Amino acid sequence: MKYTTFNQHTVNALLEPMFFGHPVNVARYDQQRHSIFEKLIEKQISFFWRPEEVDVSKDRVDFQQLSDSEKHIFISNLKYQTLLDSVQGRSPNIAFLPIISLPELETWVETWSFFETIHSRSYTHILRNLFTDPSEVFDDIVVNEEIKVRASDISKYYDDLIFATQLWQTQGEGIHQAYGETHVINMRELKKKLYLCMCSVNALEAIRFYVSFACTFAFAERKLMEGNSKIIRLIARDENLHLTSTQHILNLWADGKDDPEMAEIAIECREQSTAIFLQAVEQEKQWATYLFQHGSMIGLNKDILCQYVEFIANHRMRAIGLEAPFAITDNPLPWMNTYLNSDTVQVAPQESEISSYLVGQIDSEVSSDEFDDFDL
């Protein structure tokens, strides 16, 4: 089906699936098939922040005092996060917008992607402060083998879906030749690619980020690189919302609350979905090995980091109805929870006032009896 930026036919968006229905026409939110996405938009906007408002100047002094192995850990993690947010700043838009059929989901994806661009800009803010010329760090991202192997796994599912969608939207269903290869394009295949891509995005935001988050917060536990830590806490808060959105999409499908064919695909692709998560866990463990190849840092070593990845993966996989594959039950890094707690994240005072103002607006729509349990 050809994409149109304004579908001129009347469509009842309440009957459309999230993806592969009719293209969206009016951006209206008075009626919603899945109201969760508008709630996520409101929450995300209430989190608005600017990297420039976080003072990272003290980090420059801290950084000079880190050992070489700690510098390697710090910079490598920033490179990896830069890669992840480079992908996330564009891919949900390019992969999902052409096939979305609900205005509230379309706007959620746009809002989500916009925040990823804030994350990308914040890495430049951090690195400019540490180095007179940060280009050496950025340039290494596309040549560093350890990062490249992750990049190809992360972009693979997006690229696959994007290419199949392009063939479908320009040539329709059928068997097509492109770049010397044969491609079978039909709705079932497109939906499978979408399902696997969504699993891969969930694994990216719900698991892949957590090794570098743990290293950042381990520095902060020692009162080092605290400006950076503040920025990463704001990023982690946004990422928590993003992973909630993809968990909703996957569960709406699996529960048969959206497109019935996607419920079948969820069952059919269960093994492949599990494999995507296990592969992400494996890569993160390898990444931990790479980080600590020159030595550990105080409060953190490779083994404990690998246990933490397994612990997080258990939770994330269970949340989308997969089996928790790892034996670990207790959180090996309990102090991580404090850094991931959104109550205590603040930027400049005016920033937190803005966010509470927006939160206040959302709450005013809740009926008064919901406050019966509050004691002020």
Place this chain on the structure above:
Amino acid sequence: MTDNSDSYMITVIGHGEFEQQDRTLLQSIERQQIDVHYHCREGFCGACRTRIKKGSVTYLTEPLAYINDDEILPCCCRANSDIEIELD
């Protein structure tokens, strides 16, 4: 701080039972020194997702994280009856 008119009994399977005293169920569980996983404490990340076996809860803020019918988010709710819950 809290009004105790709804001080129901909380049973955490494998950890015994205690009275609800705090603003949120998560705080009541933490007061018992029971290790419970959490991140956002505002109902949007789902990290504290917990199975409820008996009883029911009232939400202080609407949960944004996905929860099944037999699950609750302790960070943003409190019991409105005696409850029995199971941590992962």
